Amino acid sequence: MDATVQTIEAMERPPVTMASRLEGELLEVSMGPQHPSTHGVFRMNVALEGEIVRKLKPVFGYLHRNHEQIGEHTSYLGSMPYTDRLDYFCSMSNNWAYALSVEKLAGIEVPERAEYLRVILAELTRLQNHASLLGFLLSDMGAWGTPLMYAFREREKILDLFESLAGSRMMCDYMRFGGCRLDASEEWLARAKQIVDRFPEFLDEFEELILGNEIVIGRTQNVGKLSAELAISAGITGPMLRASGVNYDVRKVDGYGFYPRFKFRIPLGNHGDTYDRLMMRALEMRESVGILKQAFAQIQPGPIVNPKVKVRAFRPPAGEAYGRIEAPKGELGFYLISDGGPNPYRYRVRPPSFINLTVLEDLCLGHTVADVMVILGSVDIVMGEVDR
Amino acid sequence: MIGTGILKGMAVTARNFVGSYFDKERLITIQYPEERNPLPENYRNFPFLIYDGDDPHAGLRCVACKICEKECPPQCIYIVKSDDKKPDYMGKPQFYPKVFDIDISVCMSCQICVEVCPFEAIKMDKEFELSKRERFDALLSRKEELSKSNDYYHKIHPLEAAAVDKNLADAAAVAEAKKKAAAEAAAKAAAAKAAATKPPPAGDAASVPGKPTPSSQQ
Numbered sequence: 001m002d003a004t005v006q007t008i009e010a011m012e013r014p015p016v017t018m019a020s021r022l023e024g025e026l027l028e029v030s031m032g033p034q035h036p037s038t039h040g041v042f043r044m045n046v047a048l049e050g051e052i053v054r055k056l057k058p059v060f061g062y063l064h065r066n067h068e069q070i071g072e073h074t075s076y077l078g079s080m081p082y083t084d085r086l087d088y089f090c091s092m093s094n095n096w097a098y099a100l101s102v103e104k105l106a107g108i109e110v111p112e113r114a115e116y117l118r119v120i121l122a123e124l125t126r127l128q129n130h131a132s133l134l135g136f137l138l139s140d141m142g143a144w145g146t147p148l149m150y151a152f153r154e155r156e157k158i159l160d161l162f163e164s165l166a167g168s169r170m171m172c173d174y175m176r177f178g179g180c181r182l183d184a185s186e187e188w189l190a191r192a193k194q195i196v197d198r199f200p201e202f203l204d205e206f207e208e209l210i211l212g213n214e215i216v217i218g219r220t221q222n223v224g225k226l227s228a229e230l231a232i233s234a235g236i237t238g239p240m241l242r243a244s245g246v247n248y249d250v251r252k253v254d255g256y257g258f259y260p261r262f263k264f265r266i267p268l269g270n271h272g273d274t275y276d277r278l279m280m281r282a283l284e285m286r287e288s289v290g291i292l293k294q295a296f297a298q299i300q301p302g303p304i305v306n307p308k309v310k311v312r313a314f315r316p317p318a319g320e321a322y323g324r325i326e327a328p329k330g331e332l333g334f335y336l337i338s339d340g341g342p343n344p345y346r347y348r349v350r351p352p353s354f355i356n357l358t359v360l361e362d363l364c365l366g367h368t369v370a371d372v373m374v375i376l377g378s379v380d381i382v383m384g385e386v387d388r
Numbered sequence: 389m390i391g392t393g394i395l396k397g398m399a400v401t402a403r404n405f406v407g408s409y410f411d412k413e414r415l416i417t418i419q420y421p422e423e424r425n426p427l428p429e430n431y432r433n434f435p436f437l438i439y440d441g442d443d444p445h446a447g448l449r450c451v452a453c454k455i456c457e458k459e460c461p462p463q464c465i466y467i468v469k470s471d472d473k474k475p476d477y478m479g480k481p482q483f484y485p486k487v488f489d490i491d492i493s494v495c496m497s498c499q500i501c502v503e504v505c506p507f508e509a510i511k512m513d514k515e516f517e518l519s520k521r522e523r524f525d526a527l528l529s530r531k532e533e534l535s536k537s538n539d540y541y542h543k544i545h546p547l548e549a550a551a552v553d554k555n556l557a558d559a560a561a562v563a564e565a566k567k568k569a570a571a572e573a574a575a576k577a578a579a580a581k582a583a584a585t586k587p588p589p590a591g592d593a594a595s596v597p598g599k600p601t602p603s604s605q606q
Contacts, residue, residue: 074461075459075461077459077500078459078460078461078500079461080498080500081461081496081498081500082461146401150404153416156416160428163428163430163431164428164429164430164431165430166430167428167430167431167432167499167512168431168432168433168497171496171497171498173498173499181503182430205400208396208397208399208400209396209397209400209401210397212392212393212396212397213393213394213396213397214390214391214393214394215394216393217393311503311504312455312459312504
């Protein structure tokens with residue numbers, strides 16, 4: 001965090017001098033996570049009165065890569081590896097959302113085993129995303145190192161699973177239209193099952209470590225409250241919406257994939273503050289473990305890809321489709337318009353991080369500078385997805 | 389009582405710290421250059437070209453059909469087709485790439501080139517220690533650096549390589565059988581033609597079944 005004397009509306013206001021700052025005028029500070037390894041490259045222009053935030057203007061676009069335009073110029077298959085790079089923590093669920101929208105567009109059936117594999121991988125992604133989010137949030141709060149290391153220890157096990165299945169830890173590029181690229185062996189499933197069975201141990205340990213901690217409670221409770229009305233009108237989705245007490249989960253609403261076959265509950269928050277958002281992730285991980293256990297019990301051998309789908313020269317019929325899934329951060333959707341050609345006419349991503357970030361100012365107003373980082377951490381953003 | 393949550397958390401930290409001396413599960417750091425995790429079978433990073441036998445030129449499977457160049461999402465492959473032809477693994481004369489460059493500073497290891505290749509000629513490598521001292525040409529892999537033997541492929545991806553070899557052998561056997569059948573049919577047709585003027589049945593002897601030729605795809 002570095003203090004500058006630059007103003008938000010430098011043209012409209014007289015330059016801030018040292019004297020005027022001492023007299024209690026608003027002080028503008030440029031702050032933000034500026035290292036790509038945590039949330040991404042992001043800047044917030046915060047106007048402060050003393051330590052209290054009076055104005056907050058997010059500045060983003062540092063990671064803009066023209067994702068949507070690239071998607072309109074490469075083939076349908078060629079966009080699949082690019083979707084890994086949207087939210088680089090959850091490449092598997094990004095793949096699924098994109099594959100789902102193309103399958104809707106072209107009317108492709110997915111074999112049963114592939115659907116189970118997709119559910120397993122998406123829930124594993126949710127586990128590792130939420131685990132690393134909790135670590136980052138604590139790290140933003142000043143608990144350097146320890147909680148993040150414990151979270152990353154668990155995440156690493158899941159990433160090793162991804163690596164041995166898809167060939168890459170984070171850029172999995174695993175799903176294909178009408179199925180998945182490679183089949184999971186019995187040993188892989190057994191290993192995944194073992195890791196999932198032991199995951200609640202980590203959750204117990206982590207909850208013991210942080211959730212009862214008085215400092216965490218003091219820093220997060222009643223901080224960054226989001227009302228249900230604002231959350232709905234701003235289009236917030238995912239754990240952040242559910243922390244405000246709105247029962248909306250695309251897994252239940254749409255019932256895409258094989259989610260209707262699994263028994264799971266949707267945890268709901270009561271207050272919509274940062275602590276609820278934090279707890280929401282911890283509770284969702286427990287539900288994900290439950291889904292994974294059911295999926296491991298139900299999965300049967302079979303084909304993993306629809307043989308009718310062509311790898312080369314894939315051309316869906318003209319039309320439009322919107323496929324959406326409950327990604328770990330919220331509703332991730334891909335909107336595609338096809339004119340019958342080899343690449344989409346329009347390719348649009350509905351990124352959950354970006355839309356969840358729009359209420360940042362409302363959450364932060366009236367809180368101190370130190371709370372801004374905690375609130376930002378609890379929104380769970382990845383700039384690769386915000387900027388696209 | 390205030391403070392119990394903090395003490396509980398500290399107990400967890402202490403358990404992990406002391407546990408790391410006794411429990412292998414809690415000590416997860418690998419001292420990288422000295423210790424290494426074995427790479428999983430499916431690991432991939434950059435593509436390479438396969439040749440059969442000992443000669444990288446004669447055994448190169450690539451026929452410069454340019455499908456991978458066309459399908460590569462970041463467009464990191466550059467191919468120039470040869471003027472002359474050389475026999476491929478089934479003895480059929482085919483073109484070969486005069487130039488085959490992969491810019492590994494652009495490549496994003498998505499393995500789409502492997503999936504679209506109809507000739508099993510390009511596969512993913514496991515080499516990941518690729519730092520170079522120059523910024524420009526050193527990151528552009530030429531055909532000579534990219535060509536690696538089938539034995540190397542068997543070493544890095546044993547299961548996958550065995551499956552590929554079986555596919556190729558099956559295809560060659562089918563092609564051989566088809567050739568024989570076509571030859572017999574031609575002989576029969578010639579005999580029939582001698583008897584009555586009938587056109588002989590046409591059989592494409594050299595096409596690989598199950599692996600469509602590039603011309604039929606475009």
